[in-house]
Amino acid sequence: xxxxxxxxxxxxxxxxxxxxxxxxxxxxxxxxxxxxxxxxxxxxxxxxxxxxxxxxxxxxxxxxxxxxxxxxxxxxxxxxxxxxxxxxxxxxxxxxxxxxxxxxxxxxxxxxxxxxxxxxxxxxxxxxxxxxxxxxxxxxxxxxxxxxxxxxxxxxxxxxxxxxxxxxxxxxxxxxxxxxxxxxxxxxxxxxxxxxxxxxxxxxxxxxxxxxxxxxxxxxxxxxxxxxxxxxxxxxxxxxxxxxxxxxxx
Numbered sequence: 001x002x003x004x005x006x007x008x009x010x011x012x013x014x015x016x017x018x019x020x021x022x023x024x025x026x027x028x029x030x031x032x033x034x035x036x037x038x039x040x041x042x043x044x045x046x047x048x049x050x051x052x053x054x055x056x057x058x059x060x061x062x063x064x065x066x067x068x069x070x071x072x073x074x075x076x077x078x079x080x081x082x083x084x085x086x087x088x089x090x091x092x093x094x095x096x097x098x099x100x101x102x103x104x105x106x107x108x109x110x111x112x113x114x115x116x117x118x119x120x121x122x123x124x125x126x127x128x129x130x131x132x133x134x135x136x137x138x139x140x141x142x143x144x145x146x147x148x149x150x151x152x153x154x155x156x157x158x159x160x161x162x163x164x165x166x167x168x169x170x171x172x173x174x175x176x177x178x179x180x181x182x183x184x185x186x187x188x189x190x191x192x193x194x195x196x197x198x199x200x201x202x203x204x205x206x207x208x209x210x211x212x213x214x215x216x217x218x219x220x221x222x223x224x225x226x227x228x229x230x231x232x233x234x235x236x237x238x239x240x241x242x243x244x245x246x247x248x249x250x
Contacts, residue, residue: 104141
């Protein structure tokens with residue numbers, strides 16, 4: 001057999017192989033689609049049995065090729081960003097209810113991403129380290145009291161929810177406490193003017209002129225951002241003066 005014949009046979013073999021693989025995939029899809037009504041019934045029964053007290057609605061049950069399983073998205077009736085997923089695979093059912101719905105990470109992660117993007121865009125022109133600015137929600141949904149939890153689910157203005165902190169880098173060229181305090185006060189003022197309403201800040205204070213010179217101010221409550229307080233508190237944070245930190249419940 002010459003080289004040309006070997007190449008022809010190889011190409012023919014590959015064509016048959018891909019054709020058979022495609023046919024098997026189509027056959028499996030048809031088999032799984034026949035199983036769809038049964039999977040949907042089992043998922044529906046499971047949801048109604050386990051989450052009957054929740055204000056939720058079931059989405060479409062779909063077959064997911066990637067995991068060879070059936071999935072249904074279950075959403076809150078008031079807020080479509082609060083949801084969880086029920087999976088049916090190999091006659092077993094699993095759910096992301098605790099993580100995504102009870103703890104609310106599906107919704108809280110969406111809020112974090114939305115506010116972070118908005119906040120970065122607003123500060124793009126004014127802060128050279130705007131890309132470090134992030135908004136974080138450190139509690140799960142079930143950690144909030146019922147009133148706040150309801151506000152989170154029903155809110156159309158996430159900026160005004162007093163449930164998040166802002167973290168980011170503050171670049172300060174003149175390394176004095178007066179400059180640090182002025183930067184913190186100015187940053188907080190800009191945040192308020194932009195109608196954000198954080199609980200606290202995590203700041204990374206850095207000086208590009210002094211390589212390696214930096215320190216972190218964690219969980220700085222908005223109520224403490226006053227010149228008279230920062231004059232005493234910021235040096236205490238940097239030097240870990242516990243008596244002064246205790247004075248301000250820091």
